[in-house]
Amino acid sequence: MNTTKIKTSCLINNYNYAEFLGKAVDSALNQTVKFDEIIIIDDASTDNSAEIIANLAKTSGVKYLLKEKNQGQLSSLNEGFLAAHGDIIFFLDADDIYEPEYLETALNFYARRRECDFVFCAYRKFGAVEGVFQDYAVDLDLGYSVIKTLCKGEWIGSMTSTLSMRREILEKILPIPYTEDWRIRADDCLVWGASLVGARKFYISQPLVKYRIHQNNKFHNQQSLVLDRSYEYKRWWKRNALFNYILQRNSLRLPYLLAFTSLNEIKTIPRPTTKDFVLYLKIIFVFEKNFYWKVKGIFSLVSYFVKTLLKGKLVKG
Structure with a gap:
């Protein structure tokens, strides 16, 4: 299947992951179908990430943005998207790894399903924890989810490195100004935002991403906070502000009937x-x-x- 007409961007967000960054970038570079551009966004790391990024740029031609101030994951996604030119945008945390066939599989998925706006896939945990995580055993068309996201806050997606979406959807979401609220878990903004603006979502059951589990892993270590009422209360307020922003930006409201x-x-x-x-x-x-x-x-x-x-x-x- 011809997938060369679709231009692709890979946004790699990094903060103090110098020890993992090289493997993440290599996994994006060594795809069976090549990305049109790979952009590393460094969130003012204090380790030797900047040096590694400069060397990677010299040897592989990847683009990069070195932020002067640490502002968190959402800020990095904002800046990366503004610099990207792809028709479909892919996201990768600097401590994770793409399987070699990830991009080709995803592009074939988009090409076969023209109505598809947003794709997420199963993933394989490695490092401190091993195992495959699948939402479903088969590929699925998950349809639209505006109503159930607006009314019940449904979260239809997965962690950052498994996500991709069409530019026209992302343009309705990013940039988002609430960078302090979403220093971590900015994938919430992508997942909820895509639903609110009417993205049709699809799921790939093949584990095409390797999700590294380690002591500094933000998403994995936040799972223990699910039982923390104060954390969930704060997340609820942040979610409301996010929803209101996206709805107002796109002139949307809760439908009648x-x-x-x-x-x-x-x-x-x-x-x-x-x-x-x-x-x-x-x-x-x-x-x-x-x-x-x-x-x-x-x-x-x-x-x-x-x-x-x-x-x-x-x-x-």
Whole structure:
């Protein structure tokens, strides 16, 4: 399949990962289909990252941005995107590694599915923890997720290094001004933002990224904070500010007649899960203000669930 017409950019964000950076860059360089550009964004590292980056630029031709002030991951993504020229943007944390066939597989995926705006894939953990993480056992078209993200804050994606999306979607999201709020976990901005602006999301079940687990790993070590109520409360407030910014920037609002729009949205998912139906049922029940449409919407959703079940298109989850 011809994938050469699509221009690609790889944004590698780095902060004090000098010991890992070379392998991350090599993994981006040594793809079976080459990136059109690779840009390293260094967030004012205090180790010898700048020296390593300069050497990499001389020997491999990668581009780079050396920030003068440490401002966190979102700031790096903002600046990297503004410097990128690709039609599809890929993201890589400097401590992670792409499998050699990652770009080729993803591009074939985009080429076969013209409606695809956003792709994330399974990944393989290595380092302090080993194992493969898959959201689903098969490739899936996850449809649109505007309503369930707006109403329930659904997070449909994965960690930064597994993400890619079309430029026209990312232009509606970045740059985001709340850099202090998202010094870490800036993948939240990409995942939530893409849903809010109407990206159609797809999942690749093949583990095409190696996710390094180590003591300084920000995303992995933040998982213990899920049970911390104060952390989740702060994240909820940051999420609200983020949502409001993206909605205002794109002149978006919660649709009228949620029962109708919720049913239309779930129908964009060719193989929905039981969780999807339960979620949309809650949305209609809680957020639909018109009693007639609330009842009609619940009845229509249950009817559609039965039809999906009988056709064997329901996915476990």
